[in-house]
Amino acid sequence: MEYSEKKRLLDLISQKRYQEADLALREYLDRGGRYDDVLAVCDGNIGSNLGDSERIWAAIRQGLCLNPENYELYVMLGNYYMD
DSSP: OOHHHHHHHHHHHHTTOHHHHHHHHHHHHHTTOOOOHHHHHHHHHHHHHTTOHHHHHHHHHHHHHHOTTOHHHHHHHHHHHHO
């Protein structure tokens, strides 16, 4: 994801515009964009705020497969299990 696209996605999430962030992420992936651990954190955050527990789990799983050292994914995993 180009810097400007990633910044836009992070801005949408920080502004709590989750539907728009979801659309931006899906459009990026539909264009053949690369899913990485940072996008997994964004994806899980979007899923969390849209109430989609399956999406959260998939984002955590994929993100940890890509980068098992990303601490944000472990925080998400802990929150996932707390619920």
